[in-house]
Amino acid sequence: QVKSREVEALMNKHLPKRTTAILHDLGRTGDQLDLTVYAVGGFVRDLLLDIQNMDIDVTVDGDGILFAETFAAQFGCRVKSHQKFGTAVIVFPDGFKIDVASTRLEYYVSPGALPTVERSSLKMDLYRRDFTVNTLAIALNGESFGKLIDYFGAYRDLQSRVIRVLHNLSFVEDPTRVFRAIRFEQRLNFKIAKHTEDLIKNAVKMEFLEKLGGRRLLSELVQILREKEPLKGIGRMASLGLLRFIHPSIELTPAMQGALEETRYVVSWFDLLYLERPYERWSVYFLTLCEGLSEEQFLGTCTRLAVAEHYKERLVEMRKEGERLIAALERKVAGSGKVENSEIYFTLRGLPVEVLLYHMAKSRSAEVKRCISLYFTKLDGMHPQIRGEDLKELGVAPGPLYRELLDLVLSARLNGKAASREDEIRLVREVLGGV
Numbered sequence: 001q002v003k004s005r006e007v008e009a010l011m012n013k014h015l016p017k018r019t020t021a022i023l024h025d026l027g028r029t030g031d032q033l034d035l036t037v038y039a040v041g042g043f044v045r046d047l048l049l050d051i052q053n054m055d056i057d058v059t060v061d062g063d064g065i066l067f068a069e070t071f072a073a074q075f076g077c078r079v080k081s082h083q084k085f086g087t088a089v090i091v092f093p094d095g096f097k098i099d100v101a102s103t104r105l106e107y108y109v110s111p112g113a114l115p116t117v118e119r120s121s122l123k124m125d126l127y128r129r130d131f132t133v134n135t136l137a138i139a140l141n142g143e144s145f146g147k148l149i150d151y152f153g154a155y156r157d158l159q160s161r162v163i164r165v166l167h168n169l170s171f172v173e174d175p176t177r178v179f180r181a182i183r184f185e186q187r188l189n190f191k192i193a194k195h196t197e198d199l200i201k202n203a204v205k206m207e208f209l210e211k212l213g214g215r216r217l218l219s220e221l222v223q224i225l226r227e228k229e230p231l232k233g234i235g236r237m238a239s240l241g242l243l244r245f246i247h248p249s250i251e252l253t254p255a256m257q258g259a260l261e262e263t264r265y266v267v268s269w270f271d272l273l274y275l276e277r278p279y280e281r282w283s284v285y286f287l288t289l290c291e292g293l294s295e296e297q298f299l300g301t302c303t304r305l306a307v308a309e310h311y312k313e314r315l316v317e318m319r320k321e322g323e324r325l326i327a328a329l330e331r332k333v334a335g336s337g338k339v340e341n342s343e344i345y346f347t348l349r350g351l352p353v354e355v356l357l358y359h360m361a362k363s364r365s366a367e368v369k370r371c372i373s374l375y376f377t378k379l380d381g382m383h384p385q386i387r388g389e390d391l392k393e394l395g396v397a398p399g400p401l402y403r404e405l406l407d408l409v410l411s412a413r414l415n416g417k418a419a420s421r422e423d424e425i426r427l428v429r430e431v432l433g434g435v
């Protein structure tokens with residue numbers, strides 16, 4: 001068994017000083033109110049695994065909201081509470097947050113009625129959780145600070161690196177746990193226990209996952225695709241027969257495996273460029289998974305998964321537009337062998353990063369891949385040096401001609417035919433002279 005001293009030593013080694021100090025403060029507030037306070041769940045799991053996790057979840061044996069309010073008043077924090085659930089969030093002045101839950105819930109069934117008090121214990125509370133590795137708690141009160149509480153063999157499972165449910169109905173109660181099991185298995189490099197895997201297979205066979213709404217399904221899928229190594233999670237989803245919940249025709253064929261590996265390669269390449277162009281990495285994998293779907297099927301899938309309306313429109317529209325533009329680029333490459341930088345730029349401009357990366361991975365043409373790569377690394381950041389004001393000085397009346405002239409100048413710059421501001425002005429003069 002792990003001793004309190006060892007847990008404290010882990011805290012001192014792995015947590016920022018401030019976090020450890022806050023944990024002590026939480027315990028002291030508990031002492032004052034005569035409430036027992038624990039750090040629980042993922043935070044404890046990751047502390048023992050030496051993984052950075054700043055999401056502190058606290059459970060109070062008693063009234064968690066009173067606890068949160070008292071703590072906040074003492075330390076200048078704000079509190080957001082949910083009476084109905086007996087939960088609160090303590091928000092520090094710098095935005096740092098701590099989630100507080102109560103093992104005892106008190107709620108009103110109807111206005112004016114006496115509160116229904118549901119008593120529970122820490123053990124009951126932890127028993128409701130998904131996997132043993134998430135059921136550890138650390139006591140925070142003064143005397144017992146650092147005491148590890150392990151009711152369900154969590155420490156043993158952490159040591160043997162196993163994801164195990166607490167009871168046979170876990171996936172029936174909450175089918176999203178099927179995806180959580182995969183996510184934790186891949187992220188932590190654990191193994192889903194045999195019996196737990198059988199329960200997953202059973203839940204899939206009994207069609208419990210059909211009950212999951214699209215929104216929840218998407219949220220789980222996105223979390224798997226956002227992991228560092230999404231291919232492992234996708235592989236596991238495939239072997240458990242879960243890809244069909246995205247679309248029945250999606251299968252992990254050797255071709256799809258190859259496409260996903262190429263996607264991973266392209267995404268890693270892009271991330272190493274540090275371009276600071278925000279993008280949704282999960283979408284690139286999602287587009288690859290859906291590459292065999294027709295436009296209609298893709299739209300249907302996005303709708304069923306409740307992809308946010310504005311994002312769905314963008315994804316569907318840009319996927320279609322991307323297909324068209326990349327096909328045009330492929331034809332040009334096949335025809336002339338060489339494409340001018342300006343052609344690359346004006347073809348790809350406006351396509352979202354996600355769609356560009358998807359096509360970069362998908363295209364069979366090495367030259368097209370080179371074009372997209374060149375667009376990201378060089379062309380996309382280029383601008384003409386002259387501006388509208390310069391055109392005005394040159395006597396051009398404001399109007400659509402401005403855009404055309406600036407694009408013309410940009411083309412010359414992209415193709416290495418205008419290196420300076422003077423070159424650009426000369427070019428405009430030439431064009432205007434010829435008008």
Ligand code: CTP
Binds near residue numbers: 176177
């Ligand atoms: N939980 C659960 N069933 C779910 C979701 C969550 O039992 N469907 C429990 C888990 O035991 C988890 C806790 O609620 O420890 C908090 O959930 P969450 O923040 O999603 O989990 P973390 O373990 O913190 O995971 P992550 O590291 O991915 O944030």
